[in-house]
Amino acid sequence: MNTSAVDQLFEQSKERSWRNASEDALLDFEFTASDPESLEGISHDPPPDEDPEIEFRYDMSGRGAKVRCVYCKYQNHYRGIVVRYPSGGRRLVGRDCALNHHGVEFEQHLNDFDAAIERQGYARRRRAFMAACAQIFREFQELKADPAVETHDRLMRQWRDGFLDLAPALINVARRDERLTITRKERDEAAEKLRKQRLGDRFEEERQKAKAAGKTWQIYRTVDEDLGSLGGALFFIGSVSVAKRLDAIQASVQQVFRTLSGDDLQSKQISGCFRKLAELRDELARELNRLDALAEAFDAGNLARIARWANEQAAEEIRLKAVLENRKAEPISARFTTDGQSISDRAGPRTVTVSLPTVYRPAPRTLLATLKAASSIDYEP
Ligand SMILES: [Zn+2]
Structure with missing residues (x-):
């Protein structure tokens, strides 16, 4: 009897079962037989009266000619499995035919076989993602150190602390996605x-x-x-600093890495991790969008619209009050003024000004791209 790859794989497990195969053993196993008809011991003779073991799958749909099935007795399937008998012989059989002829226990083996293929896919994705760990955390550090983050967070604080009535008014406009x-x-x-x-x-x-x-x-x-x-809505809505959010996202990604570094994880655990990673990527994209929104918020035309909106609304209130009280309105001064990427409020004892630095560049999206690539199925580290 020849020693097959399956024998080597099963040597490491408690019983001859796909279910117990270790991740290490699964990783390099080739589940698909590329030339099933040439395997040693293949024959079209009636199968021996023994319990067969599932060894490989095959898919010859690319070739255009079907494979002869030991039960159908003619070339009836593109896709099927290779089964091997304890006495050493092999047979080719369509999946459904195998199920029809071998009953419930065999069905369980076939499910385990499919699950092992799925587990191999997840194990490979897990390995590839783990290999990108150092790069991912280096890029987190780079992003957090990007000057755009500090500029955004400083301007967000200045805006909220400096414009006590304008800031909440714009939050409402931005949240409702309204126009000025x-x-x-x-x-x-x-x-x-x-x-x-x-x-x-x-x-x-x-x-x-x-x-x-x-x-x-x-x-x-x-x-x-x-x-x-209103341009840059995300800037006006934001309340937690981008720096703080990036720390939180990084901590969650770290947690995913910790979970993924466990031994012999089940497919469900690994897929759960990749689902979580997809959510974290969305969260990261939002923070990067906030850095973009800062530039849109401080666009000269946008600031001028905001100032005009605030001034005319205030003027309208004063005018309307005078009309209702049947008197002449007191003179109205323009409270908010803008100068390019600067906006000032002259209402208080001293003028409050918030300005976008002349050179502001939103942070690059390198980390987002790396996370996406490293968690995709065909990533090669
Ligand atoms: Zn068949």
């Missing part, structure tokens, strides 16, 4: 004229009635003016 809009309340003279015509002789009587009831007699309408979209 000014809503003005205006006397609706056309509607008032129509009412006068409608009431005719009763006009004065109705007016007195409304006055006595404390109702507003004037008719108002609201007019929206759209100033444009």
